[in-house]
Every structure is written in structure tokens, then in C-alpha cells.
Amino acid sequence: MKTTKPAADGLLSSAKLWTLTFAPLCWAAHFLASYLTSAIYCAKYAPADGDGLPIRIAVALFTVIALSLIAWIGGIGLRAHHMGETKLPHDDNTSRSEQRFLGFATLLLSLLSGVAILFTALVFVIMETCH
């Protein structure tokens, strides 16, 4: 076996692993933003009848941003998953297969995060006030 030159490693070269977390991080950001905005609004600024129009608009905005980001990340994942031969289960001992696997997992996580974001948004569609 040939001598392998030790590869450099660290935060940046492990970036491929971090891409897995982007979609759920979008969900987390959307979730926290929606929760904190509505909690602070309802605690400090809401009128007596608890009218929630301002937060509903805000959350609609958050949702559009978060879903666009997720669609973009999911798209990257999908392309990586389709790169070359798409055959699952991506268990070859090659860098290619590893990339396809990560792409597939990223895609699935994007879908899950998207659903979770829609669930949060659903709350603001159905409920009209703080109460």
C-alpha cells in the first residue's frame, strides 16, 4: 500500500458534515424567531383582545425566508444524491458514494425541516389571537 500523506483536518474540511445540520438549523431559527416574537409580543405589546395580526405577518415572512433557504439546501442535497448513478443505499467505499449519501441525508432533513416549519406556520394560520 502506498504511503498516504496525512490529510489536513479541522472545522473547514469537515464542512461536508456541517451541511447536514443546515436545514434543521433553519427550522430552529424559524422556530425560535416565531416563538420569541409571539411570546414577547403577547407578553408586552399585545392589545387587550390579544389581536395577533402583527405576529402573523412576521411569521409569514419568517416562513417564506426559511422555506426558501431549505429549498435551496434541499436542492443541493438532491443534486449530490443524483450525482452519477443514484442507486441507494450509497454504501460504497468511495468519496462519491459518501457525497451521495450526505446529499440524500441532507435532502431528507430538508424535507423533514420543511414539514416542521409548515407545522409551526399552521399555528399562525389557524390561531388569530394570543389567546
Added chain:
Amino acid sequence: MHQSSFQSALDTAGKGAERIAELFYWMAGGATLIWIVTMGLAVYAILSRREHSVRMTRWLVIGGGAVVPTVVLAGLLSYALVMLPELQRPAPEGSLTIEVAGVRWWWRVNYIDNTGRRIPTANEIYLPVDQPVEFKLTSEDVIHSFWIPSLGGKVDMMPGRTNRLKLHPTRTGVFSGVCAEFCGTAHAQMRFRVVVTDQQTFDDWLVGQAQELAERREPSANTDPADVHQSAAETQAAIGKTTFFSRGCSACHAIRGTPADGVVGPDLTHFGSRLSIGAGVLDNTPENLRLWLSDTHRVKPGVQMPDFQTLRGDEVDSLVHFLGALK
């Protein structure tokens, strides 16, 4: 020892409880179905000698693992979200408002009448049937939780906050409420009775509760001299009243219309009309009251009321008469 009264979230007598029970039955049915299908598949997978194709099972993962749950959960969530605002919404302006404070380990109750006057009572709540009622819930010490299962969901009583709860009884009867949040030693014995009556009975009851002791104790002109028994009881009650003050009960308990104005313990002005003793622990009978007065800490370990084991038997008897007569 205990009067049985309804405390079941499934034996409903209020609008909230009815809707939630219905929701429960639907969910329980759906859950049973899902469990049977999933476990059936799992058992079949283990027992089956056939090797199934990976392609087929991948559809199982996508369908059973992803698509179906997402759709079912989205539907259930929407249903719940539609239901939520109605449960959360305050009772309409002008509805009966009752303040309840959790105190270790009993309930301080104040009715607010149309004039804004507070009418205090404790450990018992009367409600008119078919009327929404708004509760304002607070705590004077630790966190408690106010729950009348037959009428609807529970809400915690937090020190420093006032929480609210709307209930809407739909049938008359005597129900039981409990503290649902662990609050220390006697948490298990922090209970209360809820009496749902027709509007007339409720109104009469509230008028009665508003009265002070003196208002009711006008000298009766038509005392029948033959009724010696009655007057003996009255004598006993008079002695009991003296005992009540001499033994220091008034330091903690109020009896409106008398100098007794303690606020640490429950208001006893209409104690005799209540259904239970010690925050729903015992039925209000003379025997139980005697037991409570002579051995308080065995009946309700941890109770904040001091032990009055030094009371003589005749003192206990007189107190029982006196308190029992506070209708």
C-alpha cells in the same frame, strides 16, 4: 369515610370536558388501529420465511414512515388548533367571576358579586348550571394546580401571577376537584367539592354566603320551650363559641360578624353548610369534625393547622356544635 363524588375526566359535566373526552375517544381509537397495523407488520416480518424485496420495503418506509404520519399528524394538529381558542377564550363580560387561591393545602375562594363585593368561602365551589364562569387563579405560596376533571382542564396556580380558566357546567351534581401539581407534604389531601345547581339555588346560596353571623342570629321569638333538645344544642354552641375564641381559633380563622378575623386559615362563617372538612378530606359530619379537631395531624399529615390534642373532650363537643351550626 369519604363521600364518593365524581372526579372523572370521562364522566363529563362541562363543555370543555365533553369536547376533550370526545377528542380522547377518537384519538384512542386511531391509536389502537395504528398500533395493531404496525405491530401486525412487525410480527409478520419476524415470522415470515419469505424474503421481501428491498424496493417494496422502501415504499413501506416512505409511505408508512413518512407520508401517512405526516398527513395524520397534520390533520390532528389542525383539529386541535381549531379547538384551542374556544377553550382558551375568557368567559363573556359579566359572567360569574370566582377568585381561587391555592394555599398549602387548601383553597381560598372569593366570589365577586355584581357590585364587585368579595364573598369569601373555602374548599367548596357552587356553580350555576349552563353558565360560563371565569376563575382567577393565584397562589399564596408554592405552585398548585386547579382541576375539576368533570368540568374541564386544569390550570396551574403560580405565585406572582394570576392565571385564568373558563368552565361551563352542563349538568347539576356534586363533583370533586383536586390539586394536580405536587405542592408538598399534604398534596394528596388538597381537594375540594364542586356543587353545580340550578340558577335559583345558586343565587340563594350566594345570598346566604354573603351574610354575616349576626345577621342570621336574631333572637328567635317563637322558641318552643318544649324543644329542650334544641336549646341544649344552642347552649352547647354558645359554649363552643367561647371555646373558639379562648383557644385561639380566631387567630387564623374568620367568622364574619364576630371579632374572629384571622386570614391564615379558611373562612368559617358558613362552615356548617359545607360538604367536607379539611379541604375535601372528610365528609362534614359531627363525628368527622370531632376526629378532625382532636387528631388533626393524623387525618391530614403536614396540615398547617396546629395540633389541638390538648382540647378537652367537652371542648371538642362544644366546638363541634358551634361550627356545625354555622350554616
Added chain:
Amino acid sequence: MNDQARRLLEAWRTPKGWRYWSAVNNSEVGLWYTITAFAFLLLGGLLALVMRIQLAMPDNDFLTAEQYNQVFTMHGSVMMFLFAVPILEAISILLLPEMMGARDLPFPRLSAYGFWSFLIGGVFVCGSLFFGAGPRGGWFMYPPMTTQYQNDVGADIWLLGLSFIEIASIAAAVELIVGVLKCRPPGMRLNLIPLYAWYILVVAVMILFAFPPLIAGDLLMELERALDWPFFDATRGGDPMLWQHLFWIFGHPEVYIVFLPSIALVAMIVPTFARTPMVGYGWIVLAAVGTGFLSFGLWVHHMFTTGLPGITIGIFSAASEAVAIPTGMQIFCFIATLLVGRVTKSVCLLFVLAGLATFIIGGLTGVMVAIAPFDYQAHDTYFIVGHLHYVLVGGTIFPIVAGFYYFYPLVTGKLLSERLGTIAFWLMMIGFHVCFFPMHITGLIGMPRRVYTYPAGMGFDNLNLIASIGAFVLAGGFAVFLWDLLRPKGKQSAAPRNVWNAGTLEWLAEVPDQPWGVRSIPIIESRYPLWDQANFVRDVDEGNFYLADAEEGLRETLVTSTVEATPIQCLRVPGPTFLTLWAAIFTGGVFIFGTFHWYFAASASGGLAFLTILVWLWTGTAIIPEKPQKDVGLGLTLPTYVSGPDAVGWWAMFITMLGDMTAFMSLVFGYFFYWTVHEEFPPADAEGPGVLWPMISLVAALAAWGLMLLSRRLNDRENAMLFYISTIASIALACLAVGSLVGGPWLHEMDPTVHVYQASVCVLILWTVVHLLVGVVMQLYCIARRAAGKMTHRFNADIINVTLYWHFMVLTTGITALTIALFPLVA
């Protein structure tokens, strides 16, 4: 056995006699850890039986109210903190290196320290029960009951004893994260990692972010109990809700922290008995990662009845429904795998099936209680008791029992009995459901949780009696299982190697097991190398792969890159020592003496702990190797010393500081939380720290950080004199930062006991000051290392890691200073 093998064996030999307890190797520490956690499970189970005796009859007086409250508090605390979390760490320490063909985890002494801390803390907390001084505020310890109404030592024992264990858990999490990321065998790319390792990676990261909020909460509560800082006292502006937020931000992820590792065991067991690779590997990774994230968005569903706005309840209800999706997905992957393969039956699989059947019910009732309206009724009733036991027993305990049957031959070389296993299975299965199913009904007909008794005639009587009978049948099942584990097996012939014919690396273990773990560290080309790679076992055994020798007599393992798993370092891991035991004893002393307010003894113990840890670091870390690189076999030469992001130590510091920042951010959250609950925050008449002093501290900390960066550069340039000057200047500035942080409140005469505003400013300052002082100690350490010749421009791990710490310090000081100085101006 050839010379190579003999040398390797000598290097990894387990110490004999009383020195056995100085062992730090994962196979010893992991075993002790597992046994201890299992013992706590049995204790927790006995406490449960005591409760079931009390509740078998109405108005029973077997226990007094106070005894019962201690028992149920300890049952919950023991099961969560002393069994469920530790057992996952224990099994992972024991098996994870084996699954990855590593000789050990990267920080064996840290594992040992964690274990001893766990043992000492656990015995201390449980011991209190036998003196009638046990905590009695429930495992959730809600204030103000636990701050103002329980003046005995019980609550302090809970707070300090368990904080100690939580810190040990975080240490284990750091170890496991670095282990999975950096200690995989060459070729084990991300798409080939055993599923167990994926799960453990997710879980360890969750621990890292979930435990610190609780530690922050513990700190606040202990400050209120010991020093009367009114964080949870409503009369002085405090709010008990903050504790609930912090507790459940920990408490809900906690459920998944204990559930996912057990599912990870199932994910190892199922393919083995289905004789086929796991179907939906990618889906399972998705589910693990997705659950890990979503589980942080559920905490308020434990607070649905606290009177929060409906919209908040809706948001958390939605997230709680969403988390069911990835959870269910895993179950369907397991079923799919069983469908694809031809299943070999075994007791392991019976317990997996028991786990599924039970857990699915728990999951479905979980979906029900996540629906807020239903929770209004079910919350704090026996319905929840039923639900949570279905989740935890089905999702954790049954899979762990399956794991015991599966891995027992690997660890001991003997098989457990299939016959006894089947008996145990039926007893546990029947006992469990008879015990816990009726509780759903008991709860719905109105029985609240945590009651020491209930009146007769409410419909609770029969259901409780049935539950109690079931509990004893369940206990009988455990007794049979325990007997199977402990019965003498001397006559029984040894189990064959890889007895289940599994495909993953841990089954390379020889019978009897050798202390070296694997004879040589293999190159991986498949998810199931034992199934797919030709002549694999023979090549490993013949030493045809890496590190088949220990020429220098040192313990060595490979470090590989995070993604592609290419070898980057030959890591020397430390051997046996008693230092870790002493360090744990002394650290334990701080917490234990502190509980009883014996502050002199606590300080002395703290000083000794500090010295012991210094000696440990000084003699055991960043050792300059005798040669900069070495041949690890197959013609590959690797460095023996690396620093910066290539090094495991750097990763450990980075990860630890992420956890540390999480705890700090929880305190900052507290400050802003009080702002949201008060009309006016800070209160108009309250003294603040002013603007000037916090700003001075900010500037001083920035300058100290800048000089630290300069020191690192100077060290790299071998400019010793300037290095010393710069570092000393940095220390001086750090001390200035500390002084001015303390100066602000001091000069403004802020009294933290007056109002929660002052208290929350002071706690931020306290946190920052302590951290800056630790930073100063690290700087002094670097000076000493340099002076002693243990740190040079080439061997510079110490200063690089200290600089990394200082990056976080400047962040901490900055956030503290800006918050306390500027926020009052904008609020």
C-alpha cells in the same frame, strides 16, 4: 504469539491487584460504569416497588407522606440521572471503540474521572434516603416549594449531587463526540459508520446543549437557597417559571437522550438477526439528526397548563407532533429490514419486539398528550405516569435488556440462557403491561400524580391494586434476568467468537477478549466488514493492518479525518493512574461539603482537586514525543504530535466551550426573561452596575485576548522573552477585567438579595469572573510549560488550546458587559 503481539499486549495490560482500580482503559471503565448504572436501576426499581405497596390500597399507611415524597423524588432522579443517562454513556464507552476498531477512546482518563465522579455523586445522593434526608421536591424540583418551603438539606443534596453528575455526563459527551468524529478506522467514511455511532454522535451533541441549561438552573436555585438571591421569589421580582423553562429545555431533550441510544442498540441487533444490512440507513441517520434537533423545540409541552398564551401552546404543540415523524420512521426501517431478511429467532429479538410493542403505545399516547386540549386533562395525572413509562421502558429498558443478551458474550465470553431469557421476557412483558396500562385509565378518571395515598370509593382502588400486582410480576422478570446475568457460568463452555454472526467491527473481539481491543486497526470498505470484506478477520488477527506493534511500549490508536476517515495521527493515549480517582474524590468533596455548608472543608477539597487536576494535565497531556513521527504499518508514517484543529485536544476544548457557552446563554436568557415578565425592568429605583465599569472590563478583556493571540504567535516564533512579557501583560489585563466587573456593582452598592434585577446582573458577573480567573490560570500554566521546556514552537498544543478558550472568554465578557451596561439604556 509473536514479539509484536507480546509488546502490544504488554502496553495494554490491565493492572493487577489493588492497582486494578487505576485502570482507565475503556473495557474496564465501561464495565464498571455499566455495572454501577445497572445497580442504580435496581435501586430505582426497588423504590418503585415500595411506592406500589403504598398505593396498592386506599388510605394506606405503609409509608408516611414525607417518606413517600422522598421515595418518588428519588425514584425519578435515580432513574433519569443515575441510570438512563449513565447507562448510555457506559455502554458507549464500553463498545463504541470496539465498533470503530479503535483501541480506546481519545481521553481514557476523562472517562475514568467521569466514572468515579458518577459513583461518588450517585452514592451520596442515594445515601441521603437512608438518613431520611432525601430530597422531596420531585425530580423536577419546582420552586418556590424547593427554595422557600424546604429548608432542610435534601434539596441541596439534589442540586449539588446531581450537578456534579451532570458535569461528568458532559465530560462523557465530549469524549464520545471526539471519539466518533476522530477515532474511526481508516476508510470508515460517514456513509459507512455503524448506526450506533451516528446515534451516539447525535445524543452526545444533545447532552452538550441540553445539560448546561439545567446546570445554569441549578446554579440559580442554589444561589437562592444559600445566599437568598431571589431568582424564583415572586415577591422580589423573581419568577418560578424561569426554572420551568430551564428545567424542561433540559428535560425534554433528555427523553430523547435516553431513548436514542437504546434505539441505536436495536439498530445494531436487527440487521444481525435479519441477516441483511439495515434498510434505509440514510433514513435512520435523518431520523436521528432530525429528532435531535426537533427535541429542543418541545419543552413547553411540559408547561401547557401554566397559563401561557394560546399561541405559544400552539407552537409547541405543533413541534411536538412533528417530532413523531422521524421517530416513527426508524420503526418502519426496522420493520422493513426484518421483512427483507430471513429472521433468526432469539431472545434478543423478543426483547426488541417487546420494546417496539411498548414504545409504540408510549409514542401514540405521546402524540395524544402533545395535543394541548387533551393535555389540559391528562397533565399531572396517572395518564402521564402510564405514558412516560411506556416510552421509557419500551424505548429504553427493553432495548437495553436486548442489548445485554446481545453483547453479554462479547464482554464476558459466555452466553446468557435462552430459556431463562424467555421466562424473563414473558414475566416482564405481562408484568409491565398489567402494571402500567391501567394507569392511563386511573389518570383519566381523576387520579393526580405524586399523591402518597388516595381515598377509597373513587374508582381508583382496583386499578391501583392491579397495577401493584403487575409491578411485582415485572420485578420477578427482572429477578430472573438478574439471576441469568449473575449465575455462575464456570462450567459453561465459552461462546464462539462472533456468536451471532454479526457484520460489525465489535465482533472482531476474541474469546476471551484481549485488552488490546483489536490486534491491528483495519481498513474499512463496507458498513458490515465482517460480512463483506474477504479474509477480514484473518488479516486483522495476523496484524496485517495498522498499529500491529507497540515498539515503544506505549498505548497507541489512530486518529482519522472527520469526513473521509484518512489517518492523520498516531495518538498516544495515557495508561493507568490513580490521579483520576483522587481528582474525583476531591471534586466530590467540594460538592458534598458544600451541601452541608462546611465551606472550609469544601475549599480545602477544592484546592486539592485543583492541584490534582493540574498534576494530571501536567504529566499526562501534550507530552512531547520521543520522535515526531512513526511508521504505523502498511508503509504509512504518521505524526505523533499534532496541535490545532487536527488534534483531539483542540476538539475537546472547542466542544466543551460550546457547552459552557450554552450554560452562559441560559443565564443571559434569564436576564431577558425577567425583562419580558416585568412592566419595568430594570426597576426604576434599582441600582445598576453603571456603564463605565463594565465597559472598562470589556476593553480590558479584548486587550487581554489580543495579547493572547500575540503570545501564541511569539511562541511560534520561539521568541521566549517577548512571549513571557506578552502573556504576563495579558494576565494583568484579565485581572483588570475581573476587577472592573466586580467594581461596577460594588461601587454602586448593588445588593443581589433586594430584587431579581440585581441578582441577575450579579450572576452574570459571577459567571464571567470565575471564567476569566480560570483563563488566568491557563495563561500561568502556559508560562510554566514554556519555562519547563514542555511547550515549544513545534509542540504548542497548550497555548493553542488556551487561545481557543480565550476566544470564548472575549465573547462571554462582551455579552456580559454589553447586557448589564447597555440594555438598561434601551429597555
